[in-house]
Every structure is written in structure tokens, then in C-alpha cells.
Amino acid sequence: MTDTASQPAATPATTPSGEPALDKTFDPARIEAQWYSHWERNGLFRPERPDATPFTIVNPPPNVTGSLHIGHALDNTLQDVVIRYERLRGKDALWVVGTDHAGIATQMVVERQLEASQDKRSNYTREGFIEKVWDWKRESGGTITGQLRRLGCSMDWSREQFTMDPHFTTAVVKVFVELHKQGLIYRDKRLVNWDPKLKTAISDLEVETREVQGHFWHLRYPLSDGSGFIRVATTRPETMLADMAVAVNPADERYKSLLDRKATVTLPITGREIPIIADEHADPELGSGAVKITPGHDFNDFEVGKRAGIEARDMLNMLDAEAKVCQTADGLIPHEFLGLDRFKARARVIELLDEDGLLEKVEDRVIATPYGDRGGVVIEPWLTDQWYVDAKTLAGPALEAVRSGAIEIVPKSWEKTFFNWLENIQPWCVSRQLWWGHRIPAWFAGDGQIFVAETEEEAREVAINHYTAAGRPIKDVEFIDYGNLKTGSCFNNELPSLDPDIVTLERDPDVLDTWFSSALWPFATLGWPDENAPLLAKHYPNDLLVSGFDILFFWDARMAMQGIHFMKEVPWKRLYLHGLVRAADGQKMSKSKGNVVDPLGLIDQYGADALRFFMTAMESQGRDVKMDEKRVEGYRNFATKLWNAARFCQANGSVGSTSIAAPAATSAVNRWIIGEVVETVVALDKAMADLRFDAAANAIYHFVWNQFCDWYIELIKGQFDDPDLGAETKAVAGWVLDQILVMLHPFMPFVTEELWSKTGTRERELIVSAWPDPQASVDPAAKVEVEWLIALVGNLRAAKSELGIAPGARLTAFLAQPSEATSAIIARNARAIDRLARLDAIRFEPAPAGPAMQVGAGDAMLAIPLDGVIDIAAEKARLEKAQAAAIKERDALAKRLDNPAFAQKAKPEAVDKARADHAAHAAEAERLGAALARLG
Template sequence: MTENSGEMLDKTFDPAGIETRWYAHWEANGLFRPERPDAAPFTIVNPPPNVTGSLHIGHALDNTLQDIVIRHERLKGKDALWVVGTDHAGIATQMVVERQMEAAGDKRTNYTREGFIDKVWDWKRESGGTITGQLRRLGCSMDWSREQFTMDPHFTRAVVKVFVDLHKQGLIYRDKRLVNWDPKLKTAISDLEVETREINGSFWHLKYPLSDGSGYIHVATTRPETMLADMAVAVNPEDARYKDLVARGATVTLPITGREIPIVADEHADPELGSGAVKITPGHDFNDFEVGRRAGIEARDMLNMLDAEAKVCQTADGLVPSEFIGMDRFDARKLVVEMLDADGLLEKVEDRVIQTPYGDRGGVVIEPWLTDQWYVDAATLAGPPMEAVRSGAIEIVPKSWEKTFFNWMENIQPWCVSRQLWWGHRIPAWYGPKKVSDSALSYSTHEKPDGQIEFSGVEIFVAETEEEALRLANEFYGPEYQAYIADGPLDERDDLTLPIWRDNDVLDTWFSSALWPFATLGWPEVDATPSPFASSEVEMPRDGVSTALDTNGRQSLLAKHYPNDLLISGFDILFFWDARMAMQGIHFMKEVPWKRLYLHGLVRAADGAKMSKSKGNVVDPLGLIDQYGADALRFFMAAMESQGRDVKMDEKRVEGYRNFATKLWNAARFCQSNGITASTSVKAPAATTAVNRWIIGEVVETVAALDKAMADLRFDAAANAIYHFVWNQFCDWYIELIKGSFDDETKAVAGWVLDQILVMLHPFMPFVTEELWSKMGTRESELIVAKWPAPEAEVDAAAKAEVEWLIALVGNLRGAKAELGIAPGARLTAYLGNPSEATRAIIERNGSAIDRLARLEAIRFEAAPAGPAMQIGAGDATLVLPLEGVIDIAAEKARLEKALAASQKEAKSLEGRLSNPKFVEKAKPEAIEKARADHAHHAAEAERLVAALARLG
């Protein structure tokens, strides 16, 4: 039985107290995942938010949609599991802790690595996970009893195993390539952590002397300082201006450094842009890196002119002048320009707006930087997910995203998975001296420009544990040496012992979160079964415990809940998380991670602009919950979520959905006060009157509409279906139609309908519905675990036609009175000559309702007397209502004609503005949108006024 069953509802709907009480009750009683061992599974996982994060409006949308789905499936009797957890967020978390230390006059380097990590764990225990409490406020019915963290021991075990297995299979390797380097944080970062800003900058046009003294080649650049590491000049192979230079192997002598570099032919150079010649700095530009490789320059030979802090360092050829060494990159830029200008090699400078990459956390300009990192062979892993999407094993919704998915996957680059941090999953790789022969080792070190130690000659031992790494090393080096674990590369050692030391880097957090759909369910402690989507190119051993049953003989979580049924995420992490989950899931589980992938848009400001702190247009969802309640915000998110479109924030609509909850609350109070209580049946009760048969049919249609919308993941259609039924059919019409006739049948039907409303609305508005459910009578269970509607009834066409006739009559009459300025309570007489038998029967059966709702003294089945009158349509009937003595016809006509002229004038003016190309081209988008909306309003108003005048004859 539920708590407080049968208590009278408060006069005022106040969400705050209801939300706190019910969420605590659900969680404490395990109702987010009730014991249903024999039920069909339904599984979703949340995109794990950063442990440092707090609920933003994007989280509110993402998690609301997931909660609607999981509550819907739970009500349908499924073993519904919503996996919840947080991500350790390597860079973000390390920054938070370091800032706190800095505020206390402390710093990370005062500690050992282990000591600093202990401080991070202390912070996590005390302050981490704020967002999980905020998700509770939103009403997210996650399985908190199994809350995960990507640094939990079981999850770390999965991460390490994946790395080791992929390395064994040749799918993880170490390579020297360009990365997005944050000089402030001194780490590589992902593309998602790079934000592009428009910065006022310059375009410098330079002259590079041809080495034979025959002239110059002209180049232009936004980063002149990088010319200190130029290694080529590229021209298009079809550019006639340079064919001779390419053919005779001409070279350029770089100013300042004196380095002689070749002129190479490459399609990267666009003959239509500038001189058609492009300076190539393969160690400091992503495009140039590829040009350099095509020109035969190995990555190990590409010149690096910057250290980890983006200060100039000496290149390998030693040609950078000493005055540049140690100089900040932007100071070096000024000096390069000054020196080129002094030598007459600076042609001109153009002011330009430059698209400049910034680190979203470090806040400084990102440098493409050549460094040794760990990479995943993403191209090989991308094959099976593409096949899964093509075959339908993974359905992407909306389907329009498939093109984007394939475009990225087909052109995927190696995935850099190492980060130069202390907090995170440390890479399970150890290094030792290079074994040159059975009896010789090569081993020396030097400090690199980035401050790290580089060793010439190295063996790599990748293992899940330190003990396994030692075993591999001893096995590799042979019995004459004894390997031991060292803190780092050591120059001095004796002849019998060899140091091996662990890689200092940690893994990208996207690497660990890619395992989320299966590592959260217990992998690798249980095994998976083969799938046709597993890669045939790589042997994938099946490690772990080969059992699908737990100790109680039940299916394991992994066996029952993998693959997941659905993933909901923003489109902005399609590649960073979704695609990588598909890669790792298929590779290790031999099956897709989820059957459907739903991609929603962004939540934007009311004017359509992207929200940002700098613009001051960020909306705090917690503030909206405080003001309007979680139910109102959730319903807004659902109603506005239309596949393929962004959500425009509109606080007025959130307020409107708070009013919707209030309207339902008041309807329930009305039912209570008239002896209407909880139903005892999922099946629809017997009904004889047209109004009761009609409302049962409306429930049947609404359930069908909801089920279809949810199956199609049309959240807006689902929300609008239940909204329309509650507001219009139930509150506005059914309650009005049954007033004054509360017999046993009507009470039973009304109680049953209200129950169906609460169940259907629960996924969208869980708090108000649970409260009303508990107060309407004795229940067998809480609403959250009740049964989804199963009316076992059909739509009664005759009853539907009868009630819709009454609704049309009343609605049209009320509208006509409002148009003509007739008081709502004014009682009129209607005339209907020669009605059809069906219409006559409806009128005769519903005399009291017509009298009460339409305020008609009578409907006479005869022709109307001559004189001014208005006409009202209802079904196949047209009723005539004389207006003589009711209103001043002439004055009303004059009023309507004046209003019509004003609306037509305004509509015409707006139409002219919108048809003016200059206005459309120059006006702000929001101004154009407002003009269109105003035009539509005035056009509709003019149409309404024309109809009103027509009524007067």
C-alpha cells in the first residue's frame, strides 16, 4: 500500500515539498529497479557526467529524455535498468584540485604522484559528485545502488585489460604525430576540448629567396614564427608558374635560419589562393604534417621549434638563432616579423579575423605539437560499427545523422589516447633498454624540449600488472640480467640489474568511457558471445570467466543487459563517445553496445543563439526547478524535443507547463470532492452513457498515440498527445459534461480515466502524478511501478460523434459570442430547420448539457425568423441564432470593420517588409523571425474578423 492513500489534496499545488519527499521514498525503497528477475530487460546508460560538473541545461534535456524512456519501460513491466555513474574527468578534476592547492599556497609538485592522487581522492569524497544530487532533483530514476565511477577498481581493471589486449592485437601503438597541445596544462587534449574563437589577427606576406639567387617565392602565413621550423614550400602540381622550379629540384634558403628547403608539388597548395605557394612546417601544423609525410619526411625527422610551454627551443639541425631560444611564441612572432622587415622580405600585412583554437580549460592558444603519444588504430575498429549501422543492427535516430556518422568513420584518423596528467588511468606500459643483440643493450637518455626524458633505444612491456611487466622483461632480457622497477630512466646501473620504469602518462577519459555499456555490467569477469559484427581482421580472444549465471543461478547483469537497448546523447559527442563505444563494444563483446542511438540537439537561448557564459545567456535548470518545479521543466524539454532540431529555451512555456500541472491538480481535487476515487481495474469499466463511452475511447486513442510516439522516439508527439488529452478532453470537456450527474457508472469511469492519465503522464511529470496517485485512494503499489494502461476497449464511433457534436456546438457558440461581444452568460435561442435524425437524437438526449454549457434556452426545429442573426456549425447542422435585441448590430459591425482594417494594414506592411530583400539580408535573424510571427498573427486576426462580420450578414 502507498503512503497517505486517500488523503485530501491541498488546495494549492506546491511542487517543492512533493519532489523532495517522493524522490527520497522511491530511492529508499529500491523502486528505481524493482526486483523483476523474470521480466524482459530494458537497459540504458547515462553519458557519465564529469565528477567536477554541475547540472546544466544540456544535462537537463539529455537526462529528462532518458528518464521518460526508462519510466515508460518500467511501467510496461520491464526489468528496466538505467546505469548511472560519473567520469573521473582527468583534466577538469586535476585542475580543480590544483586550483584549491594554489589558493592554499600549495602546489602539485610538492608531492609525489601518489601523494597528489590521494589528495584528488580526498576531494572526490568531500566535494565530487555534486551533479548526482542535482540529477535526483530532476527526478532521474537511476539505479543508484549500482552507481559507477570510472576510477573504481573494477572499472580500472576493465580499462587496463582493454589497453593490454588492443596492444597485443597491434591496435594500440606508440607513434610520433601532431597533437592538440595545451601549453598551459602541458598535455595533449582532444578535439572536443578545443574551442575555436574568432580573433583579430594578421596575414603576413613573405618573400623566401630561391637558393640559386634567381628570385623569390612568395608565401603568406598567420603564424610567421613557425618559419623557424619550415621544411618545405608546397605548390600545386598543376600550377604552371612553378612547374619549372619543381622539375629542376629548386630549393629555398630560409631567412633567419639559413636552412635550405625543397619546393615540393602537393595538391594541398591552392593555385587560386594568393601566390599559390604555401610554407610547410610539418612539426607545427596538421595539414603540413600530411604534406611533409607525402614529401617523404618521416615524423622522427620533422623539426620541432617549441617546448611544452610553447617557448622557442633549438631545432634538431641547430639553425635557430640563439636570441630566440627560450622566447615565448608570440614574442618570437614579433621578432621574426621585425627581422624579415629589416631584410626587405616582408611584403605586406593584412588585417584578418583568424579562426584560432583555444583550450577550453587552459584558456590559451593551442599548438599543434609533434610528440610521442599512444594511439589506437581507429580505422580498423571503425569497420564493424559501420557494418552494424548499414545492416540495421544499430539504428541511428534521426536517420539523417547516418551520413555524418559514415563520413567521419570512413575518414577516421588514429586516436591519441595518452595525456600528460597524474590523475587518470595510468598507461600500463613499462620501458627498458633497447636490446641490440643477445649480448648488447643500447641505453642513454637526454632531456627533451618538453622537459621529459627521452631515451635512445627502448623496449616496451605492456602488461596488466607490475609483476607481469617484470616477468615479461626478465623473459625478454634473459637469465643474465635481473629487471627491477625503477622510478624513471636511470643512466647509472650495474651490469646485472636492469631498470624498467612505467609510462608517466594517463589515458584519455574518452578511452575509459568507451567501455561504459559493458564495464559497468561486470566485464571482464563474465564473457560474451560471438556476433556477426565482430572484426574478422583481428583475433579477439575470449578471456574472463565463461559463465552467464551468477551465484544464485540467475542471468548475470552482463548476459541480461548487454547489449543495451538504447543510447540517448547529444549529437556533439557522436564521435567522441558514441562511435568509440560502438568500436570497443563490438570488438570486445562481439555485439553492438546498443540497438538504437538517439541523437538530440542543443538547448539554445530564446533567440536561437548558442548559450555561453560570455554572452550571459546561460540558463540554470536548477533555478527553473526552484521556480516552477522539476515536472514543468521536464515536460518543456519533452514537448520541445523534435527530432533533428535544437531546443529553444522559453521560460514562459515552462511556466505554462507548471500551470498544466496545477490544472491537473485542481481536476483531481474536483474528482475527490465528488466522491471519485482510485480505480480497482486496469481494464476499462463498463459504460452506457455516450460521454463515458466517449472518454474511454479517447483513452484508447491516447494510449495508442503515446505508444507509437515512444516507439518512434518522438518525445514531442508523446508529450503533446497526453497534454491535449488531459487539458482538452478530460479537464475542459469531460469534467464539464459530467457535472451534476455523478452516478456510480460515471464515478467509476472518471476514477479510471484519472488513473490512466496519471500513469500515462508519469514518465513526463513523475512527482505530481505520484502525489495524486497516492491521494486518490488505496493502492497496491506506488505509481512508479504500476501497470501501463491496457483498456481492453475500443473507440465507440457513435459516442465519439455525439460528444464531438456537443463540443463543436458549445465551442463554436462560445467563440462566436466572444467575437461579437456578447456576454458569455447571455441565453439565446437557436433555430434548426430540417435536422437529420442523428442530430435530432443528439439534441434530445443532451438537453440538460446543452442548456448548461451552451446557455441555449431552446433549439427549435424550424426556420429562424427574419432579421440579423449569427450562424453556428456543429456536425452536419447549421444553427441560426437571432441577434435582434441582443447586441447593437450597427455598432458591432463598425467595431469589427475598424479592427479588420487595422489588422489588414499591419499585415500588408509586414508583408512588404518581408518581401524586401534588403531587410531579409541585413536584419538580425530574431528581427526577421518576429516580423514573420507578427505577420502571421495579423493575417489570422483579419481572417477571424472577416468571419465575424459574415456572421452578422
């Protein structure tokens, strides 16, 4: 049962029949909050439909720290269009909603709050700080969920999820432990993206590349035998303190002798002797063809070092967690460097090399430099021990799922990108050096053993079994969690037990990457690992995932891996990837450019419906959306036009229908509009099946604006009181308006629900009504008749406008030898022709001699004399002058566009504008030519 008393209040005015009258103006702000509250309060986002076919989507969980940006608006609008459509089709439509705990982002927000009050994280235990985070989440963590409500997202808020909820944490821990048992999670020493400010590893997605003005230093490394130098170049000269080799291409003849005699280099400053090695990484065409190799501080060098036989444990590390110089394992870095910031160390290295004559030259260069998007400092490739997932093994079934069609990627063009990444996937680093997040369920023993378990009790049991099997029976296990101390981890804060029969285990202080937990979203949100969870059986796999292409690898692919691995089924049957929302000029939005658009500001100005319709209409598969506020305003006008059409129907006694099937109709215009509904429903269903959001929006927009508002309402004016057609027309108009409200509802939920509630007595709200089923067909004869009439009126009005004739001027038309069908149409529609076309008569005879304009409709070409109507000579002169100007502009733009230099050198937005202007002038020249032709 719904709480009808809580529906948004009706307006005070009423129609003559006693129904609440619509306001004269459409005010989205008045209705949006009221209706959303009503839907949510009455459980209408997921009505009770236990026996209905399920349809399931999950939202990409936004960061709990986030606020609604224009990309969220696009992504969630598309999902809401789908879920409202499927709900109207009677499905058990579940839209899972929740937020991500956003490890780094959330920890930074809370740390900044502490700093603002002269406090800091290190003043708290880990548990104390985490409690601070939970306090923040309770007070401020719901910003974006409130904003999603403003957008109209019909999510199942009764089951709102959070990735740190207890049931979700249980799932995350279980997955980690199971993957570790299967050998698919392991600990390894590798290079990671290290943020020296946050002091944690970060994912590739959290690294942003900036173009920075820098230098390319050319250095000379002395050959150890004193026979000369080998030249290398670098953008990071400080890393030479940890160089372990110089690589040259094996095919480079310049260095063949050095390779043959196994020559070495003595590094300046450190005196370390390092080999010259052969590796394809060195490009003979680039610089000297020789490359310094620092495997502990460069991703490419790391791979070169491995190929050269250097184990990761033996690679030299010259930086600590804050990117300050520390001593390498061989102890060769001079004392003066120890503790220096990396950039100060860089300056000192250059100074010393220059003093020794080993700095050959310095080039100014623009360097692509990685920055942490949260910490805002240069990222350092850093060699450290981390937890890794064997992503290559997990990727195999995900690849096969797309190849076999078990997962359909839309648009299909993204398949190649998906395959390329998964076929070349690297181990996935899943550990982060943070306090906020899912704690890694691993414990370290002093002898190097690591025990992974879901709980401490299980870890105790595993440890006891391990040592017993190893021939060292122990009495007990003692747990120490140094990660919960203010001073951090390491076996130096309190002494472990000295009893040799008691093993001390230290809890891993790290947490898991947030992408690890969000990869479980499609099934952990449904109750897994409880295999008997009712939602899990019914709603997994999901039907559809809507996602931005930018998280295809970070989230979508990982969901595919984990879903298939743990559920033995794909997580969703279809994956729809949309583009970015760009600024009007096509540039990527960014705060630094000042071109970011606030969706909430657009909602305040134009209403949520207008913004939603813009997003849907502009979403064309494979293309980015260009922001255009004028279009948003246009869709606000579209809602207003529908509002006024509903007021017209209401004022004429045409109210909501009591039947889902089309009413009986005898007049051509009523039979025609029923057929247009039939065709629009078919077009909408096809577009939604194909996930062509733009086609769906355009189909309903064209029907509402053109067929219904512009033509049908015009054609039926005067029929409401007709003794023969009045009742029929009222019934048909009311039924068609109902179909419009239902079809438009997924795109514009607020205005349609308000109109639905005010245009008839309803058994239930629009959001849970039924999708149209006209149970009718297109009437070909009625379609021909009405389209003939529309063509006549439309073409005549256009001709009048082109020739400067007043719209209300009454004219006479001549039509010699009309076809039998045309004669019948004219006879049946004499009143409409008189009223809409402003024709005194259509005479079935040749037109008198003299200038006349030609107007076509169907198979007829009507001649309308112009003598005495306009000054023919003056009008011809005006049109010819305007046409000449349009042709001149058209041809000048064509010449510019044909010039290859313009296309290559001009900004893309300038080229796009030139093309648009050329098309506009060409169309204008064609229109004016047609007008001249009308004058004979």
C-alpha cells in the same frame, strides 16, 4: 516490500469518506524531495523483476566536477521518460548511472584548490596528489548526482559507477593490453593538440575555435641561387624557424621552372636551405600560390611533409612543452631566440624580416584560432610521441552495424554524418600527460623496448621472455616509477641498476584519455571482463542510447567500436541524437553572452515536472530546443489544472479504480471518455516506439487539458448525484484519472505520484504500477454525440467572444429540418446544452428574418437571432476596422518577407519574428472575417 511508513506524509485534512484531502494549491517544492527520497530508499528505481524482459540504458556519464546545465536537463529528462515508461510496462528496466573521472577538469579543480592555499602539485608525489584528488571527490564530487535527483532521474543508484572504480580500471587496462597485443594500439610520433598551459595533449572536443583579430604576414624567401624570391604568407611567422619546404601546386605554371630545376630556398634568420616541392595542398588561387611547410607545427604541413618523404622522426621541432623556442635538431636557430615565448619569438621574427626587407606587407585579418577550453591558451600543434588507437580498423564493424540496421540512428539524417566521419577517421591519440586518470600499463627499457602488461608481474615475465628469446638471459627486472617523483620522469633522478643482468623498466608516466575509458561504459558497467557477470548476460546489448549529437564521434562512435570489438555485439540497438538547448532567440548559450539558463533555478521557480514536460514537448527530432520560460510556466499551470481536476473528482467521491480495465459505462459521455483513453494510449505507445517525444507529450497534454479537464469534467457536473448515472460516473471518472496519472507519470513523475497516493487506496506506488490496458474500444456513436456537443458549445462560445456578447447571455437557436441523428443528440443532451451552451431552446424551424449568427456542429448549422442582443451596425463597424488593420499589417509583413534582401541581411531571429507576426496577423484577419460573416 516497500516501506509504506516512509511515504510522504498525507495532508491533515480528509474527505467526508475519511481519505486524505488534497491541498487547495499544488506546491511542487513540498512533494519533490519527499517522493524522490521514498523511491530511492525503497529500491523502486529497479524493483525485483528477475523474469521480466530487460530494458537497459546507460547515462552519458557527466564529469565528476560538473553541475547540472540545461543540456544535461534535456538529455536526462528524455532518458527518464523512456525508463519510467518501460518500467510501467513491466520491464526489468535498468538505467545505469555514474560519473566520469574527467582527467583534465578534475586535476585542474584540485590544483586550483592547492594554489588557493599557496600550495602546488609539484610539492607532492604522484600518489600524494592523487590522494588529494580522491579527498576532493569524496567531499565535493557528488554535486551533479544530487542535482540529477532533483530533476527526478530514476537511476539505479544502488549500482552507481565511477570510471576510476577498481572494477572499471581493470576493464580499461585489459582493453589497452588486448588492443596492443592485436596491433591496434601502438606508439607513434605525430602532431597533437598541445595545451602549453596544462602541458598535455588534448582531444578535438577540448579545443574551441575563437574568431580573433590577427594578421596575415606576406614574406619573401630568397631563392638559394640568388635569382629572386618566392612569396609566402602566414598567420604564424615564428614557425618559419622550423620550415622544411615551400610547396607549390604542380599545375601552377608560374613555378614550373623552379620545380624543373629543383630550386631551393635559403630561409632568412636560420640560413637553412629547404626545397621547393610540388603538392596539391598549395592553392594557385590563394595568395601567391606558394605555401611555407612546417611539418612539425601544422597539421596540414605534417601530411605534406609525409608525402614529400620526410619521416616524422626527422621533422623539426622548435618549441618545448611550454611553447617556448628550443633548438631544432640541425642547430640553426639563433641563440637569441632560445627560451623565448612563442609570441615574443613572433615579434622578433617580424622585426628581423622587416629589417632585411623581407616583410612584403601585413594584412589585418580575423583568424580562426584554436584555444584549449580548460587551459584557456592558444593550442599549439606539437610533434610528440604518444599512444594511438588504430581507429580505422575498429571503425569498419561500427560502419557495417549502422548500414545493416543492427544499430538504428534516430533521426536517420545523422547517418550520413556518422558514415563520413568513420570513413575518414584518423588515428586516435589516447595518451595524456596528466597524473589523474588511468595509468597507461606500459614500461620502457633503456634500450628502447616497450613492454605492455596488465600488472608489474606480467611485465616482468614479458621482459624476461623477450630478452631470453633475444639471446640475453637476465636475472631479474627492476622497476622504477619516475612518474611518482616530484621532479617528474626521465632517467636522471636515480640510477638504474648497473648490473648488466638486471633490466630496469620505467613506468609510462602518462594516463589515458577519458574518452578511452568511457567508450567501455555499456559493458564495463555491467561487470565485464567477468564473462559470467549476471547483469552482462541479461542487459548487454543495451536497448537505447540517448545522446547529444555533439558527442557522436567522441563517445557514441567509440562505444560502437569498442563494444563490437570486445563483446562481438553492438553496444545498443538504437541511438537517439537530440539537439542543443538554445536561448530564446536561437543563439547558442554561453557564459560570455550572459544567456545561460540554470535548470535548478527553473526547478526552484516552477518545479521539476514543469521543466521536464517543457523539455519533452519541445524535443522534436532533428531540431534544437529554444528556451522559453513562459512555456515552462505554462506547464506548471498544466500541473495545477490537473491538481484541481483531481480535487474536483475527490470532492465528488470519485476515487482510484481497483481495475486496470475500463469500468462498464452506459452514458455517451462516459463511453466517449473511455474511448479517448484508448486512443491516447495508442498514440503514446506509437510516439514512444518512434522516439517522438514531442508527439508523446502533446498526446497526453491534449487529452488531459482538453478532453478531461475542459470537457469531460464540465459535461459530468451534476451527474455524481444522479440516481441512474452517479455510481457509473464516479467509477469512470476515477478510472480515467488513474489512467491519466499513469500515462503522465514518465513526463511528470512528482505530481502524478502525489495525486496517486491521495486519490485512492493503493497496493503499490505509481512508479511501479502498470501501464494502461483499457480492454475497451472506441465507441463511434458516443464519439459522434459528444464531439457534436463539444463543437456546439465551443463554437457558440467563440462566436459570442468575437461579437462581444457576454458569455452568460442566454440565447435561442433555430435549426430547420435537423437530421434524425442530430435531433436525437439534442434530445438526449438537453440539460447539458442548457447548462453549457446557455441556450434556452433549439427550435426545429427556420429562424425569423433579421440578422443572425451561424454556429456549426456536426452536420447542423444553427442560426441564432441577434436583434436586441447587440448593436449590429456598431459591431460590424468595429470588426471591419479591426480586420482592415490586421490585413494592413499582414500585407506589410508579407512584402518585407518577400524581399530577398531582408531574408539575406536581417538576423535570423528578426526573420523568424517577422514570419510569426505575419502568421498572427493573417490568422486575426481570418478570424475577424469569420465574425463578420456570422453577422450575415
